[in-house]
Amino acid sequence: MANNLKILCTKLSKLRLDHIVTRSAVFTVKYRPPYWYQPKERVLSDEYLTQDNKKFIEEFINDRKNTQQELESPLVNGTFQISQQWNRSTRRVGLVARKIGNYPIWSKDGKKMQTTLLQVVDNHVIKYIPPEEFNPMKTTELKWREKRRLGCILVGSETIDPTTVTKDYTDLFSRVGMLPKKHLFRFMVSPEAALPTGTPLFASHFRVGDYIDVRAKTMDRGFQGVMKRWGFKGMPASHGVTKTHRRPGNIGAGGEKARVWPGTKMPGHMGNRWRTLRGVKILRINTKYNVIWTLGVAIPGETGAMCYLFDTVLPLRKLESSPPFPTYLPSNDELIEYYDECVHPFADRTLTFEET
Amino acid sequence: MSFAIRRTTELIGATKWFLRRECRVLSTLPEKTEEPEKVVARKRSTGRRLFKNEAILESRHIYPEFLPDPNPKWRNSLREKLERADMLQRRSQIDIPEFYVGSILAVTISDPHAQSKTNRFVGICIERKGCGLRAEFTLRNVVDHQGVEVRYDLYDPTIQNIQVLRLEKRLDEKLFYLRDALPEYSTFPFDMDPEILPEGTPVPINPVQVKLKPRPWLERWERQDLKGVSNIEEHLKEKDRVRRELRKTPWEKYDLMKQYRKTIPIEDQNDIWDEVHNQLQQLQMAKKKTVRKRTFVTPKTQLA
Amino acid sequence: MFKELLNKINPSKLSRSFHTTTCLNEVRLLTRLRVVDNSEIGKRAMAEGKPPKVICVYNKQRVGYIGDRVMVAIKGQKKKGILVGLKQTQKVRVPKFDSNNVVLIDDNGTPLGNRIHVPIPTILRTILKERTHSKGADYTKLLAIATKFV
Known part of the structure; x- marks a missing residue:
């Protein structure tokens, strides 16, 4: 009986639940940028260049962009050897995608499903930081410690013109031989899934039917009242209620602790927070434009916002079979569109039901 | 805004051409031989633009769902392109x-x-x-x-x-x-x-004018500017007529920005129809062929 | 008199009222329904101009959907019925009717009339089959008396 209890306890402790940052006045999140972060924006003043010079600079930058695009992935070259195999506890790199909109898709049962489109634009691995060197700043108080040490991969999306950003920011990239990217995100990765600089990442890194977690900043709703922000019920619209229809009502109890507790729900700024949506199913992938269709429209953020995509952490939806590890290598025999088995492609014939 | 600007430039051009014509009639100087060519050239350029505009005008009424939602928050060119590709794929099936x-x-x-x-x-x-x-x-x-x-x-x-x-x-x-x-x-x-x-x-x-049943109605039809209803007035009371006058918004028809926000500008529409026109034409031709095949029925030969 | 009204009241200042939703046309408690079969009670009630009123919708939300069982009060009696057509905006492919229609049944599911003179949505077939249990009431009997499916 004691043995069974021990086994139960160990199993429960192994259940992974990520940090949930609470909106409390006591445990505030302290934002200090990590050591590798550099300020990005610079004041663009009018450089009095001649037309020819401007054209020359543009051509030069376009050449550099094209050469970077045409560079073969180090995985294909043979310069990097894929040593390790995938197992269920490895964490591999994720993708940086942009939410481009929603539209409906029909399943083979004839049911309409709303899907969100996520476009993976020009992702490249910038740097891999092994676990020994990786020392991030702590954003929340640690409730439990990860036993395995994870490395960090910096992934950038959307190459930009180096003249539009600061020199320090460009140096971050040029130190490893890349052009600067518009967005730079990091993914926690097990050391077996390390990737060399310059590896391009594509949408086929995930497969159709897999479940992913999407982490993005929610839509900024500004200063909101207590009904929209916390879901309070408010007061009736009539029956003698005076000037109190959307107010919070009581904010504390009396007695010894007669004060307003820190963390009391009140009106304030709502939105523009990092939130992770777990277990989102992938329904369709387009390899030409690197677009992923996901089930549901609850992806945080507005159209055009960036989000992190990575393999789900949920125990029942985790990867069972080996995915493209450490990442997907483009091949000649890939299709343009991949559909999940439950999705009815538009090019297929009209759905009919058989008589039973 | 672009269509407004284009209209004004067309107006200016038209007035210039008109004035020149009048001046030619009234002036004593001999007519220049260049002017008719200029006039013809301008006419031809407007003619070409008109022709393309007419094709666009047709498509936006026949296939109104190909135009995306005008709300700029939800617009994205790649997503619209993929959506149109899916729509054409479905149209090829049915x-x-x-x-x-x-x-x-x-x-x-x-x-x-x-x-x-x-x-x-x-x-x-x-x-x-x-x-x-x-x-x-x-x-x-x-x-x-x-x-x-x-x-x-x-x-x-x-x-x-x-x-x-x-x-x-x-x-x-x-x-x-x-x-x-x-x-x-x-x-x-x-x-x-x-x-x-x-x-x-x-x-x-x-142009049928429909007769309504007596009140109560599901909506206030008298307040909506309906042209297809014949006998609204006989079912109204004084109070309704007064309220209708108060509720009227005669300034809405002058609100250019409101109309602009509801529509897709002509430049974007040009791009959309350019992308999609060819395939839609092909589908229409295929449909016409099947219709013609169906109408012609070979007479069945009687067995001896 | 009307000119004064027109001059005084500015339409933009007229609204000082609560926000209300659009008319949802739901079937809930005390909704008047239209009996659609040819049972005696039903015909008499509709002819007299005293349509049945809902007393109970057998649903967790207490709002009726197509195929829900309801208890109605007709001519001083309590009868059970099944909702057969709704005025509420439905999902795609499910038909919407101009009146809320009900077919009167008894506890075993046998309808009181023997003909339904109004079209019935096909989705009822699936819904009623699901509701019917082998030992309980058989609701699919009313599909047999229906004349037309839409």
Whole structure:
């Protein structure tokens, strides 16, 4: 009986639940940028260049962009050897995608499903930081410690013109031989899934039917009242209620602790927070434009916002079979569109039901 | 804004041309031989633009769901492109004909609930809304003295056939007033024969003025500017007439920005129709071929 | 008199009221329904102009959907019925009717009339089959008396 209890306890402790940052006045999140972060924006003043010079600079930058695009992935070259195999506890790199909109898709049962489109634009691995060197700043108080040490991969999306950003920011990239990217995100990765600089990442890194977690900043709703922000019920619209229809009502109890507790729900700024949506199913992938269709429209953020995509952490939806590890290598025999088995492609014939 | 600017430049050009003509008549100097060429050249350039504009004008009424939602928050060129590609793929499987609000359609869907697994409904289209793959239309009919309305998704893969029995337009864009009208205006027999219009005729506009049943109504029809209703005035009281005057918004027709926000600018529309026009033309040709094949029936030879 | 009204009241200042939703046309408690079969009670009630009123919707939300069982009060009696057509805006492909229709049944599911003179949505077939249990009431009997499916 004691043995069974021990086994139960160990199993429960192994259940992974990520940090949930609470909106409390006591445990505030302290934002200090990590050591590798550099300020990005610079004041663009009018450089009095001649037309020819401007054209020359543009051509030069376009050449550099094209050469970077045409560079073969180090995985294909043979310069990097894929040593390790995938197992269920490895964490591999994720993708940086942009939410481009929603539209409906029909399943083979004839049911309409709303899907969100996520476009993976020009992702490249910038740097891999092994676990020994990786020392991030702590954003929340640690409730439990990860036993395995994870490395960090910096992934950038959307190459930009180096003249539009600061020199320090460009140096971050040029130190490893890349052009600067518009967005730079990091993914926690097990050391077996390390990737060399310059590896391009594509949408086929995930497969159709897999479940992913999407982490993005929610839509900024500004200063909101207590009904929209916390879901309070408010007061009736009539029956003698005076000037109190959307107010919070009581904010504390009396007695010894007669004060307003820190963390009391009140009106304030709502939105523009990092939130992770777990277990989102992938329904369709387009390899030409690197677009992923996901089930549901609850992806945080507005159209055009960036989000992190990575393999789900949920125990029942985790990867069972080996995915493209450490990442997907483009091949000649890939299709343009991949559909999940439950999705009815538009090019297929009209759905009919058989008589039973 | 661009169409406003273009209109003013056209006006300026037109007035200049007109003034020049008048001056030529009144002046004593000999006519220059260059002017007629200039005039012709300008006319030709406007002619080419007009021709392309006409083609666009046609498409935006025939295929209104190809134009995306004008709200700039939700617009993204790649997503619209993928959506249009999906729409064309579906159109290659089934013929979605040209129809307007007021046309009578017969829709056959594959229904898992019905015994024969198919379901056919005939009705007049009272509403057409939505952009892209979300496009929907509603059909109304009166069956056994019971009014029935059914909504359908245009790009639903369970729709087996959409047949236009009578292609026509009405005086209003939405025909919700048929719910409060006498039932004879919404009754259409299920075994109605399709009325085929000769090729090339413009879509007929049915100027029928519907009679409404006495009040109570589902909406305040007197406050909406409806052209297809005949006897609203006899059902109104003084109070309604007064309130209608108070509720009127005569300044709305001068609100250019409001109209601009509701529409897609002409430059974007040009790009969309350029992308999509060829395939739509091909589908139309294929449809015409099948129609011609169907009408010609080989006479059956009698066995001796 | 009307000119004064027109001059005084500015339409933009007229609204000082609560926000209300659009008319949902739901079938809930005390809704008046239209009996659609040819049972004696039903015909008499509709002819007199005293349509049945809903007393109970057998649903967690207490709002009726197509195929839901309801208890109605007709001519001073309590009868059970099944909702057969709704005025509420339905999902795509489900028909919407111009009146809320009900077919009167007894506790075993046998309808009181022997003909339904109004079209019935096909989705009822699936819904009623699901509701019917082998030992309980058989609701699919009313599909047998229906004349037309839409």
